[in-house]
Amino acid sequence: MISIFxxxxxxxxxxxxxxxxxxxxxxxxxxxxxxxxxxxxxxSALNFGSRERGGTLLHQMEQNWYYLVYVKKSDWEAAQRLL
Known part of the structure; x- marks a missing residue:
């Protein structure tokens, strides 16, 4: 099981x-x-209404989402090689 620790x-x-x-x-x-x-x-709780302030003009929509992948610390080097 992967935990924050x-x-x-x-x-x-x-x-x-x-x-x-x-x-x-x-x-x-x-x-x-x-x-x-x-x-x-x-x-978010720390960034109220960022979309309204910044707008979407010239915004790269393909970078609107990003993905964070977490692995166990013991598997990190092996996972890095798969990138």
Whole structure:
């Protein structure tokens, strides 16, 4: 089981196809992982209404979402090689 105490984060991914291929490679290697999806346009408790202030003009919509992949610290080096 991956918890906040024994996890390591891989570099963020902006492409869903790349995320899918990484997850497939991690599955084939037998490496446990979790994925967190982050919407950059969604306001948060610390960032009220960022979308309204910044707008979406010239905003690259393909980078609106990004994906954080976490693995166990003991599997981090093996997971890095799969990138």
């Amino acid at each position: 024994n996890r390591a984060q891989l570099p963020p991914l902006f492409d869903p196809a790349r995320r899918d291929s990484l997850c497939q490679a991690l599955d084939q290697a037998g490496i446990e992982y979790t994925v967190k999806t982050v919407d950059r346009s969604s306001p």
